[in-house]
Amino acid sequence: MTANLTAAVIGLGSMGWGAAVSLLRAGIVTQGVDLRLDVLQKFERQGGRGYGSAAQVADDADVVFTFVVNADQAEDVLFGDQGAVATAAQGTVFVTCVTMPPDRAIGIADRLHEAGMLAIDAPVSGGSIKAEAGEMTIMASGPDAAFDKAAPAIEAISTKVFRLGDVAGPGSQVKMINQLLAGVHIAAAAEALSLSAKIGLDLKTVHEVIQDCAGNSWMFGNRGAHIVAGDYTPHSAVDIFVKDLGIVTGTADALAFPTPLSDTALALFHEAAADGLGGEDDAAVAKVLARKGGVRLPGDTG
Numbered sequence: 001m002t003a004n005l006t007a008a009v010i011g012l013g014s015m016g017w018g019a020a021v022s023l024l025r026a027g028i029v030t031q032g033v034d035l036r037l038d039v040l041q042k043f044e045r046q047g048g049r050g051y052g053s054a055a056q057v058a059d060d061a062d063v064v065f066t067f068v069v070n071a072d073q074a075e076d077v078l079f080g081d082q083g084a085v086a087t088a089a090q091g092t093v094f095v096t097c098v099t100m101p102p103d104r105a106i107g108i109a110d111r112l113h114e115a116g117m118l119a120i121d122a123p124v125s126g127g128s129i130k131a132e133a134g135e136m137t138i139m140a141s142g143p144d145a146a147f148d149k150a151a152p153a154i155e156a157i158s159t160k161v162f163r164l165g166d167v168a169g170p171g172s173q174v175k176m177i178n179q180l181l182a183g184v185h186i187a188a189a190a191e192a193l194s195l196s197a198k199i200g201l202d203l204k205t206v207h208e209v210i211q212d213c214a215g216n217s218w219m220f221g222n223r224g225a226h227i228v229a230g231d232y233t234p235h236s237a238v239d240i241f242v243k244d245l246g247i248v249t250g251t252a253d254a255l256a257f258p259t260p261l262s263d264t265a266l267a268l269f270h271e272a273a274a275d276g277l278g279g280e281d282d283a284a285v286a287k288v289l290a291r292k293g294g295v296r297l298p299g300d301t302g
Helices: 014-025 037-045 072-077 102-114 127-132 144-157 168-199 203-210 217-230 240-255 262-279 281-293
Strands: 004-010 029-033 049-051 063-066 093-098 118-121 135-139 158-163
Touching: 004 014, 014 029, 014 127, 014 135, 014 144, 014 158, 029 037, 029 203, 037 049, 063 072, 063 144, 063 203, 072 102, 093 102, 093 144, 093 203, 102 118, 118 144, 118 168, 127 135, 135 168, 168 203, 168 217, 168 240, 168 262, 168 281, 203 217, 217 281, 240 262, 240 281, 262 281
Parallel strands: 004 029, 004 063, 029 049, 063 093, 093 118, 135 158
Antiparallel strands: none
């Protein structure tokens, strides 16, 4: 079945790149779209087909994955002047893997359906390493026909797919809750390790011990390792959580629901971005706390 399937991935950032190479590894003809020529050339060396605009790929793609940064970019690559929808065949499946406000996800799916397309609201989780291994978790909602057609491609990029309903919205809602927890846990890990440094504890030891204790979280294990190593290479940047926690607090405000922990974490991410750390790994929020506490973490030369 995969031999007759052509997939396209719009946006070859860390997660989109992982999806694209996973599709290639599964034997699926894969087209990649990105504005960066060096990334397209790298993708072509992997056996993919590189293009500079979404309109160039959609005419012969059966499944189109969208891995851009936000809802505005998603709307542009789908419906803009060089968007994919105008050239796509009727019945093409669009799998929108962007973290965005749930109402925007619903609006995009509605526009795709009106254009004669099939739509899956499918934000992802797992990080760049799992993405490249084809082991993402997908929180997905959409019609059965879309899942049936896209099944080989979705299976190629994931190890777990949660089917959350037959219409758009629930996928993005669940991802929003995931990002609430992820953002708060990153902030908590940053606080814990910064305080450890102030006390004079060995960060590597603290990181090792806590991972075997009740206070551990996935983010403490993963992002804590970045803080211990002083490596802020942006696998997921501070700016991403400014956006994602903004989605959480904006949605909660509209519902008149309190989110004190999210509000505090978001303020920390905003502060990090204002300090020029927006492009660094999201664990760089630890630098903000450490500097305020009069201590320098590994790798902090600012």
